[in-house]
Amino acid sequence: xxxxxxxxxxxxxxxxxxxxxxxxxxxxxxxxxxxxxSTDNTEDWLNAIADANITILHSKNNNGGAGxxxxxxxxxxxxxxxxxxVFFDDDAYPADDFISNFSSIDKNExxxxxxxxxxxxxxxxxxxxxxxxxxxxxxxxxxxxRYPENYIAQPNLKERVLTFSFVGCIISKRxxxxxxxxxxxxxxxxxxxxxxxxxxxxxxxxxxxxxxxxFIHDVKEKNSWDGQEWKIYYLSRNLxxxxxxxxxxxxxxxxxxxxxxxxxxxxxxKCKHKKNYxxxxxxxxxxxxxxxxxxxx
Numbered sequence: 676x677x678x679x680x681x682x683x684x685x686x687x688x689x690x691x692x693x694x695x696x697x698x699x700x701x702x703x704x705x706x707x708x709x710x711x712x713s714t715d716n717t718e719d720w721l722n723a724i725a726d727a728n729i730t731i732l733h734s735k736n737n738n739g740g741a742g743x744x745x746x747x748x749x750x751x752x753x754x755x756x757x758x759x760x761v762f763f764d765d766d767a768y769p770a771d772d773f774i775s776n777f778s779s780i781d782k783n784e785x786x787x788x789x790x791x792x793x794x795x796x797x798x799x800x801x802x803x804x805x806x807x808x809x810x811x812x813x814x815x816x817x818x819x820x821r822y823p824e825n826y827i828a829q830p831n832l833k834e835r836v837l838t839f840s841f842v843g844c845i846i847s848k849r850x851x852x853x854x855x856x857x858x859x860x861x862x863x864x865x866x867x868x869x870x871x872x873x874x875x876x877x878x879x880x881x882x883x884x885x886x887x888x889x890f891i892h893d894v895k896e897k898n899s900w901d902g903q904e905w906k907i908y909y910l911s912r913n914l915x916x917x918x919x920x921x922x923x924x925x926x927x928x929x930x931x932x933x934x935x936x937x938x939x940x941x942x943x944x945k946c947k948h949k950k951n952y953x954x955x956x957x958x959x960x961x962x963x964x965x966x967x968x969x970x971x972x
Contacts (some may be wrong), residue, residue: 676758676759676777676778677704677705677756677757677758677759678702678703678704678705678757678758678759678760678761678774678777679703679704679705679706679707679751679755679757679759679760679761680698680703680705680706680707680760680761680763680769681707681709681744681747681748681751681760681761681762681763682694682695682698682706682707682708682709682763682764682765683708683709683711683740683743683744683747683764683765684708684709684710684711684713684717684743684764684765685710685711685712685713685717685737685739685743685765686713686714686715686717687717687765687766688713688715688716688717688720690765690766690893691708691717691765692720693768693893694763694764694765694766694767694768695708697768697769697771697891698768698769699726700771701769701771701773701774702774703728703761703774704728704757705728705729705730705751705755705757706726706728706729706730707729707730707732707747707750707751707755708721708729708730708731708732709732709734709743709744709746709747710731710732710733710734711734711736711737711738711739711742711743712733712734712735712736712737713737718733721733730750730755732746732747732750734746736970737970738860738863738970739860739862739863739864739867739909739970740764740841740863740864740867741858741859741860741861741862741863741864741867742860742863744762744841744858744867745855745858745859745860748760748851748855748858749855751848751851752848752851752852752855755848757848758784758847758848759777759845759846759847759848760845760846760847760848760851761773761843761844761845762841762842762843762844762845762846763841763842763843763890764841764842764892766892766893766894767792767842767843767890767891767892767893768890768891768893769790769843769889769890769891770889770890770891772889773790773888773889773890776887776888776889777845777888780885780887780888784847784849784850785847785849785850785880785881786847786880786881786882786883787839787844787845787846787847787850787872787875787880787881787882787883788844788845788882788883788885788888789805789836789839789840789843789844789845789882789883789884789885789888790842790843790844790845790885790888790889790890791830791831791843791884791885791886791887791888791889791890792804792840792842792843792890792891792892793889793890793891793892794891794892794893794894795891795893799830800842800892800894802840802894803840803842803843803890803892804827804828804840805827805828805836805837805838805839805840805872805882805884806826806827806828806836806837806838806869806926807826807827807828807834807835807836807837807884808825808826808837809826809837809926809928809931810826810928810931811928811930811931812928812930813930815930816930816931816934828884830886831886832884832886833883833884833885833886833887834883834884835881835882835883835884836882836883836884837872837873837876837882837926838868838869838872838873838876838882838926839868839872839882839884840868841867841868842890842892843888843890844868844872845888850875850880854871854874854875854878854880857870857871857874857875857920857921858871859871859916859920859968860969861916861920861968861969862909862913862916862968863909863913863968863969863970864906864909865906865909865910865913866910866913866914866917867913869926870913870917870920870921870926873924873926874921874924877921877924900942900943900945900946900952901946901947901948902948904946904948904951904952904955905951905955905972906955907939907942907943907952907955907956907959908955908956908958908959908962908971908972909959909972910939910959911936911939911955911956911959911960911963912958912959912960912962912963912967912968912971913963914927914932914935914936914963915932915960915963915964915966916963916966916968919966919968936960939956940953940956943956955972958971
């Protein structure tokens, strides 16, 4: 089995070092690292690596996770001989038994597989759990709030899902060659993986959540907006951009979008810098409804 790791990084050299160390412990045939125009010492550090199995791609611009995964996917599709590609960010890394467990799975190159993602403390990363069912109506959304287990994958249960996170998803080169163009750099961050994966589902590919595939995501257990208010811009804006890129195949219904915007509005009440938060929130909604993509913070 020939398997490639695709890592996207931006200004997190301290975390990238840990991620690359964990990745190099495993028998990946290739490691492709996309440096998203980092302004710290990432470029110099990457250029000093002497390893024939590691390919470094330096982007001229920071195009976010979406742009980085698009660039890396295009390179792999055109230039690397490989069977499978594993996607992850610079603050995530595979468990030591990841490749051996994936090798034992009864695989089909037409299918896509996604991992169970936990924090270093062992708690499930809810942000990385894939959806297995859409919440479309108001009743659906209320059920989703009360009984999320009916809509998102459950730890320790292998099942078919509709979407995946870019942290720990595994795609065959055959599928990637035919689909990487659906990774939209204009989304920058947030929902880019949901939109891409749901598009694969729409076209008949099957996605399976496999809890035996373990990934660690080094993120805070309690997310705080303080100092990162700009992120709400992309969360709110990208809800509205799906129709622009995938007309007629929107994952989120109008009701779902409204409920998420209400949630984001309430979340801002706990933010220290409320003025910045709500300015970015309103800007994101406005740009989303105007179909304005790209980096805008």
